Amino acid sequence: MSEGEAWVPPPGSWASSAARRRNMQAIRARDTKPEWVIRRLLHARGLRYRVAARPLPELRRTADVVFRPSRVAVFIDGCYWHGCPEHYVSPRTNPGYWSEKVARNVARDRDTDKRLTEAGWLVLRFWEHESSEECAEIIAAHVLKRRASPGLGKEAAD
Template identity: 35%
Template sequence: MFVGLESNKHMTDTLSVQQRSRVMAAIKNKGSIIEQRVAAILKEYGVRYRKHSDKLPGKPDFYITRLSTVLFVDSCYWHGCLVHGSQPKSNRKFWKVKLERNRARDKEMNNEYRRLGWRVIRIWEHELTSPISKRVIRAIAALSR
């Protein structure tokens, strides 16, 4: 079950700046829980996919070559979701620039794939509990048959 970030808005950080930096640096960018959820849904609907190609721009989370489709699973925190994302209280300038850069890079990747003739699907972390995500994946499954 997804727990929104709103519930954590007023929590005080008990870690030092250095400890928090180490914790944040250790967060995986591949094989995250949200990617595992999407992989499970793809498998549930019989969609054959590959993950994290070094040969494709931006290393999409999932790609379906047969359909020329890439699927990115965007974390609300790291991709700056305007609904659920939040900026850390410390080093605000750094995080503001970082999250803006992440969003700009996401748009660039969307444009790059479209120029290459690929479909781009982005699923936000908070959408994983939504029936819409499953409908999108069901549509992919129908196309891939």
């Protein structure tokens, strides 16, 4: 783009500027700091898991941490993208599009929870602002409880 030319977003882009587009592209879909910290704490407790895996192969959705034999799926949701009731603030730029996008994310989250629960999975959801130590403690307790359940069998190294 030469000097003086106005930036034009690519077709189909909702970016309001080149800087906004770069910012949005830099947002991580996985391996965020809250996910990384919780995984480290779980690993330190001796738990093994899959990262960014599909709990149900036929469902095109991934959980942040998956304990397959125990059938526990963990999601660490970002406050903005998943509509945290405490921290979500509607954007000033293009609020219609982004508010609808977040509403679709929330609806997809509820559908994912329903499908996994119907398939016998335990779904654990946490907000990115929650204490990582408390989240890891809750996750570990549920995984260990389900490991001990005769209906699920013993969990090998996941």
